[in-house]
Amino acid sequence: xxxxxxxxxxxxxxxxxxxxxxxxxxxxxxxxxxxxxxxxxxxxxxxxxxxxxxxxxxxxxxxxxxxxxxxxxxxxxxxxxxxxxxxxxxxxxxxxxxxxxxxxxxxxxxxxxxxxxxxxxxxxxxxxxxxxxxxxxxxxxxxxxxxxxxxxxxxxxxxxxxxxxxxxxxxxxxxxxxxxxxxxxxxxxxxxxxxxxxxxxxxxxxxxxxxxxxxxxxxxxxxxxxxxxxxxxxxxxxxxxxxxxxxxxxxxxxxxxxxxxxxxxxxxxxxxxxxxxxxxxxxxxxxxxxxxxxxxxxxxxxxxxxxxxxxxxxxxxxxxxxxxxxxxxxxxxxxxxxxxxxxxxxxxxxxxxxxxxxxxxxxxxxxxxxxxxxxxxxxxxxxxxxxxxxxxxxxxxxxxxxxxxxxxxxxxxxxxxxxxxxxxxxxxxxxxxxxxxxxxxxxxxxxxxxxxxxxxxxxxxxxxxxxxxxxxxxxxxxxxxxxxxxxxxxxxxxxxxxxxxxxxxxxxxxxxxxxxxxxxxxxxxxxxxxxxxxxxxxxxxxxxxxxxxxxxxxxxxxxxxxxxxxxxxxxxxxxxxxxxxxxxxxxxxxxxxxxxx
Amino acid sequence: xxxxxxxxxxxxxxxxxxxxxxxxxxxxxxxxxxxxxxxxxxxxxxxxxxxxxxxxxxxxxxxxxxxxxxxxxxxxxxxxxxxxxxxxxxxxxxxxxxxxxxxxxxxxxxxxxxxxxxxxxxxxxxxxxxxxxxxxxxxxxxxxxxxxxxxxxxxxxxxxxxxxxxxxxxxxxxxxxxxxxxxxxxxxxxxxxxxxxxxxxxxxxxxxxxxxxxxxxxxxxxxxxxxxxxxxxxxxxxxxxxxxxxxxxxxxxxxxxxxxxxxxxxxxxxxxxxxxxxxxxxxxxxxxxxxxxxxxxxxxxxxxxxxxxxxxxxxxxxxxxxxxxxxxxxxxxxxxxxxxxxxxxxxxxxxxxxxxxxxxxxxxxxx
Numbered sequence: 024x025x026x027x028x029x030x031x032x033x034x035x036x037x038x039x040x041x042x043x044x045x046x047x048x049x050x051x052x053x054x055x056x057x058x059x060x061x062x063x064x065x066x067x068x069x070x071x072x073x074x075x076x077x078x079x080x081x082x083x084x085x086x087x088x089x090x091x092x093x094x095x096x097x098x099x100x101x102x103x104x105x106x107x108x109x110x111x112x113x114x115x116x117x118x119x120x121x122x123x124x125x126x127x128x129x130x131x132x133x134x135x136x137x138x139x140x141x142x143x144x145x146x147x148x149x150x151x152x153x154x155x156x157x158x159x160x161x162x163x164x165x166x167x168x169x170x171x172x173x174x175x176x177x178x179x180x181x182x183x184x185x186x187x188x189x190x191x192x193x194x195x196x197x198x199x200x201x202x203x204x205x206x207x208x209x210x211x212x213x214x215x216x217x218x219x220x221x222x223x224x225x226x227x228x229x230x231x232x233x234x235x236x237x238x239x240x241x242x243x244x245x246x247x248x249x250x251x252x253x254x255x256x257x258x259x260x261x262x263x264x265x266x267x268x269x270x271x272x273x274x275x276x277x278x279x280x281x282x283x284x285x286x287x288x289x290x291x292x293x294x295x296x297x298x299x300x301x302x303x304x305x306x307x308x309x310x311x312x313x314x315x316x317x318x319x320x321x322x323x324x325x326x327x328x329x330x331x332x333x334x335x336x337x338x339x340x341x342x343x344x345x346x347x348x349x350x351x352x353x354x355x356x357x358x359x360x361x362x363x364x365x366x367x368x369x370x371x372x373x374x375x376x377x378x379x380x381x382x383x384x385x386x387x388x389x390x391x392x393x394x395x396x397x398x399x400x401x402x403x404x405x406x407x408x409x410x411x412x413x414x415x416x417x418x419x420x421x422x423x424x425x426x427x428x429x430x431x432x433x434x435x436x437x438x439x440x441x442x443x444x445x446x447x448x449x450x451x452x453x454x455x456x457x458x459x460x461x462x463x464x465x466x467x468x469x470x471x472x473x474x475x476x477x478x479x480x481x482x483x484x485x486x487x488x489x490x491x492x493x494x495x496x497x498x499x500x501x502x503x504x505x506x507x508x509x510x511x512x513x514x515x516x517x518x519x520x521x522x523x524x525x526x527x528x529x530x531x532x533x534x535x536x537x538x539x540x541x542x543x544x545x546x547x548x549x550x551x552x553x554x555x556x557x558x559x560x561x562x563x564x565x566x567x568x569x570x571x572x573x574x575x576x577x578x579x580x581x582x583x584x585x586x587x588x589x590x591x592x593x594x595x596x597x598x599x600x601x602x603x604x605x606x607x608x609x610x611x612x613x614x615x616x617x618x619x620x
Numbered sequence: 621x622x623x624x625x626x627x628x629x630x631x632x633x634x635x636x637x638x639x640x641x642x643x644x645x646x647x648x649x650x651x652x653x654x655x656x657x658x659x660x661x662x663x664x665x666x667x668x669x670x671x672x673x674x675x676x677x678x679x680x681x682x683x684x685x686x687x688x689x690x691x692x693x694x695x696x697x698x699x700x701x702x703x704x705x706x707x708x709x710x711x712x713x714x715x716x717x718x719x720x721x722x723x724x725x726x727x728x729x730x731x732x733x734x735x736x737x738x739x740x741x742x743x744x745x746x747x748x749x750x751x752x753x754x755x756x757x758x759x760x761x762x763x764x765x766x767x768x769x770x771x772x773x774x775x776x777x778x779x780x781x782x783x784x785x786x787x788x789x790x791x792x793x794x795x796x797x798x799x800x801x802x803x804x805x806x807x808x809x810x811x812x813x814x815x816x817x818x819x820x821x822x823x824x825x826x827x828x829x830x831x832x833x834x835x836x837x838x839x840x841x842x843x844x845x846x847x848x849x850x851x852x853x854x855x856x857x858x859x860x861x862x863x864x865x866x867x868x869x870x871x872x873x874x875x876x877x878x879x880x881x882x883x884x885x886x887x888x889x890x891x892x893x894x895x896x897x898x899x900x901x902x903x904x905x906x907x908x909x910x911x912x913x914x915x916x917x918x919x920x921x922x923x924x925x926x927x928x929x930x931x932x933x934x935x936x937x938x939x940x941x942x943x944x945x946x947x948x949x950x951x952x953x954x955x956x957x958x959x960x961x962x963x964x965x966x967x968x969x970x971x972x973x974x975x976x977x978x979x980x981x982x983x984x985x986x987x
């Protein structure tokens with residue numbers, strides 16, 4: 024089903040609609056088909072205008088079996104189209120998931136426009152002369168459905184046909200069967216009277232440029248490769264497989280021609296410590312994981328704070344605590360990223376706001392890590408990781424030059440007047456320490472997790488020195504506030520009384536909700552944080568400028584906790600942790616209620 | 621000890637730049653005050669390593685010592701090379717990242733029995749099986765020193781310590797057996813006080829490309845004094861030690877009066893030194909079973925303790941293979957082109973906004 028969704032998305036992207044997707048699948052690899060826990064779905068919204076979310080309430084549901092119908096029917100508005108695979112709605116299958124009769128025929132769906140189509144048997148019939156077995160033929164029913172939908176929505180089909188040729192190049196009879204099924208579905212739509220209408224959704228007006236469709240994990244991977252190029256540091260990824268971050272490991276492992284070294288470590292700790300080892304040697308060290316992996320990596324991230332070496336820690340957040348909801352989205356690792364280490368161990372935090380924004384956010388995380396010699400958290404989440412949207416390709420030559428300068432000369436005069444190298448001598452502007460890599464003659468030095476003397480980096484247990492070093496490490500991170508963009512506020516009227524403040528993947532739903540609220544004639548301001556540590560320098564001014572600050576989050580109020588603590592404003596949290604992104608309509612109602620309260 | 625194991629493979633440090641000046645031990649001493657307890661076995665190991673490094677003749681700036689946590693892990697601070705004192709148990713993983721990303725460095729790991737075999741056991745075994753180009757010096761004193769005297773994973777069963785007033789319950793690891801079981805390609809044992817033997821083992825270890833594990837019996841004179849004394853005292857050591865030498869019969873006792881041979885059942889047994897069935901030591905044997913059997917021959921009182929190189933075989937090296945994959949990827953498709961990567965598969969171009977006829981067909985096929 025995920026493949027079918029991907030193909031429809033590609034066709035839609037190629038057609039030029041704006042789009043946003045929400046893949047949703049179980050944590051189990053082959054959960055039993057036909058059961059409610061086994062339902063795998065792919066939600067897509069596309070439009071002839073700019074959209075920000077995968078949509079709240081699908082206008083069309085394609086249900087391949089009764090379980091898929093039951094799992095999704097609650098989301099549909101009355102009057103929505105339901106295309107159901109009639110072959111699968113047997114008495115047994117319906118009863119298995121709790122329907123007493125056949126919902127397609129017993130009036131359960133009277134309020135919807137139901138098209139019951141025997142997708143499986145029509146596919147098998149279409150393939151009766153093919154070389155594939157009956158089982159293989161049945162499997163092609165998804166392609167039949169895709170063909171039908173492609174007809175209904177006037178999607179260009181060439182890319183799907185090419186894709187099937189390519190995907191099954193080694194088994195041509197299967198390629199042929201899938202193509203036949205796809206075309207049979209398309210032709211069925213065209214010739215049958217069952218579907219009285221087909222829809223035309225015109226391309227969306229978008230900024231001139233070259234576009235592609237991209238998911239968050241791929242955009243993030245490309246961002247890291249781009250960061251490697253513009254920092255001129257070879258990329259080293261130390262990682263351990265974990266949902267929903269593994270696709271970054273998979274993607275980066277394909278790009279060895281960019282000098283990318285990917286190390287699938289024995290555990291999360293080895294992943295991050297190997298990345299730190301590579302950073303000591305002058306690589307752009309990266310580790311990718313999800314929340315449980317961050318918990319394991321915490322000690323090593325603290326070591327990175329102490330060593331003052333660049334490290335990008337990517338946390339693709341998922342539902343927690345513990346194993347939680349591996350395939351569902353959540354934003355509940357913010358405070359773990361902020362505080363989850365022993366001692367005073369500040370780490371900058373960067374969060375992308377949409378799937379394609381993961382590219383720029385990854386570059387920003389690498390910029391801060393290399394410039395300030397510090398671990399940096401990049402907080403993505405499951406929704407950004409797997410969701411996709413059109414992305415206007417950036418001009419590669421216009422990416423910023425982030426080349427790093429290694430120390431090559433002594434930087435200090437020793438007691439005897441001889442020049443020597445002090446690894447903890449700091450840049451007065453950034454407070455970043457000198458970074459000399461092995462292989463640099465005359466700058467041999469040792470670093471480690473023990474507290475070190477200011478400047479020389481020698482082990483020091485001196486009380487005053489420790490107090491100084493703790494404050495210096497904090498001041499270095501705090502100072503990043505001078506080096507990041509101010510928090511921008513979208514307040515078209517300039518008269519809003521309510522500010523909606525968000526971070527991360529809620530950007531789309533909050534933005535869509537604000538549009539709905541404004542369409543109701545109400546005034547609302549929106550601001551979205553890319554940097555969560557430190558906050559942009561004007562954050563306090565922004566949140567104090569509005570009588571009410573509403574902070575929606577997919578957690579129990581972590582950003583609102585930080586904002587309230589830091590700026591002493593009575594920010595109002597709105598929280599839901601159901602593993603799914605916010606719905607725009609839900610937020611619009613919350614915002615409206617806040618305005619009217 | 622034989623050195624020609626390469627079979628056409630690289631030597632350990634073939635990619636590391638060599639110094640054009642003769643070096644001395646003094647140059648490898650850092651300006652940091654050594655802070656081990658007086659009488660600690662670590663001093664002898666440090667002196668041996670500082671004395672041996674000039675023999676390698678590598679540029680000092682291309683040598684890196686990485687350690688974890690524990691008494692032994694202070695080692696990098698005392699060497700005038702690059703170094704990292706990391707976190708408990710993780711030094712092999714740190715070193716793996718460094719060595720695989722920097723083939724021009726000679727990377728050493730210094731660790732102890734608690735660091736390598738308890739908290740870091742996982743990293744040790746995986747590093748060994750990968751065969752990363754590292755030299756691991758495992759100081760085994762069979763006790764936790766830095767935390768003041770708890771039993772370690774190599775402490776003998778029944779050990780009475782602060783945390784085991786009625787004796788320890790857990791069965792100890794045999795580091796040599798463990799390393800062999802973890803597919804190590806180079807496994808050796810030596811003793812802190814025998815500088816000549818220690819240096820010879822270091823020499824063999826640094827000639828081996830891949831992971832070399834050297835267990836060094838090291839005396840903790842504060843918490844486990846004289847743990848290996850029978851292997852050191854002139855009056856007992858010849859009776860207790862089995863000195864493994866490549867191509868030589870496996871004999872021991874003063875004058876080689878006793879030897880080791882296979883019994884009818886295939887296990888090892890003691891025989892006369894001149895028995896025609898005395899085994900000849902071959903560290904290069906691909907089959908690790910004899911090396912493993914030798915690692916198990918020691919009695920609880922340390923009688924029949926083999927020292928020397930148990931195993932030394934060539935196997936592809938993880939970092940070499942990673943580099944080779946990168947080179948192969950470039951050879952196949954050329955160096956990565958970022959713009960081409962970003963454009964990826966299907967793209968479409970909008971020349972001016974609004975009108976639908978401005979949409980062109982997809983530009984590029986998925987490459």
